[in-house]
Amino acid sequence: MTAASLPRTQDLSEGALGTALLHIERGDLPTARRHLARAVAGGVSVGGNASLFHGAPALEFVLSRAGHAGRDVRDTVDRIVDARLAAARRRQASGALPHLAEFDLIRGLTGLGALLLTRGAASPRLEAVLAYLVSLSRPVHIEGRDLPGWWSAVGPGGEEMDGGHGNNGVAHGVAGALAVLSLAARHHVHVPGQHDAIEVFARWLDTYGGCYWITHDQLSAPTPSEPEPARPSWCYGWPGIARAQQLAALALNDPARRRAAEDTIVRTLTDPAHLGRITDATLCHGWAGLVTIARAAAGDSTAPERFTPLIDDLNRRLAADLDRLPKPGFMEGRSGAQLALGGTNTTGWARALLIT
Secondary structure, eight states: OOOOOOOOOBBTTOOOOOOOHHHTTTTHHHHHHHHHHHHHHOOOOOOOOBBBTSSSSHHHHHHTTTTTHHHHHHHHHHHHHHHHHHHHHHHHHTTOOOOOOHHHHTHOOOHHHHHHHHSSSOOOOHHHHHHHHHHHOOOOTTTTTTEOTOOOOOOOSOOOEEEEEEEEETTTTTHHHHHHHHHHHHTTOOOOOOHHHHHHHHHHHHHHHTEEEEEEHHHHSSOOOOOOOOOOOOOHOOOOOOOHHHHHHHTOOOHHHHHHHHHHHHHHTTTTTHHTTOOOOOTTHHHHHHHHHHHHHHHSOOOOGGHHHHHHHHHHHHHHHGGGGGOSSSSSSHEEEEEEEEOOOOOOOGGGGGGG
């Protein structure tokens, strides 16, 4: 394995690994093996860009969906996790704010925690990742200001942003950390402070979850600003956040929060103004992500029949738009859309999205 910059074939988001995942879910292992061979032909990254969606951790996730992640792959991933935790601890000791890539789902420790959780048993390494995520729920004092522990000094794209920002999304923000802590609790994996952290993240999203992210000016305002109209999706926006809130409610045994989260999903996914902002069939920000969220929410609801008509509607929209996707991959391409349209989650592929 090499740490060099490598082609995107080993990228779960857009590369051959995502296509292999589709065929594993379908039970077509010979075709999956061909895509896996293509994915690893140039080596597999174990460097700073290795994450749930790239390199060795992505390979482990896909192989484990077929029950074939070997000890060598897991040992490699363990070393990656250890290195990322050590880097995060050094950053915390320095008093600096984190970059999103330190903790988010796509590139960071939330995603690595989600991967460790799929192994099926608690471990000291998983508990260390969860403890790190819990630490983000504690405020930090920076340059005379109290800020959330997940506040990033730069913008969501790494750009300069005066005062930084607090990211709310599942893909890159605090909703992802909330989801993995909540899913861990549902799997009876607990660390000190986990319950309190879930409450902190959930309450933050109660206040600010309507915005993709919060700037320093918004945080300093006497009252939360009204969010601008935005595309509802898995990666950012109400549907993904509401599913994270539903998972939090289940972890906290909070029926009122669960009802509120389910109401948000139903209200958003039946509102023509919201649906009119969806422009493609992708998992990341299109129909595939929405129908996958709706199915998962229905599965955990005490009133699943509420979701039946909207799932049927989203399926029709997904089927109509799927062939227009130009890319073959998982997050923004046909493989992910086909997984969602198939309606099964036999291998647990949706765990990469923290939906299940």
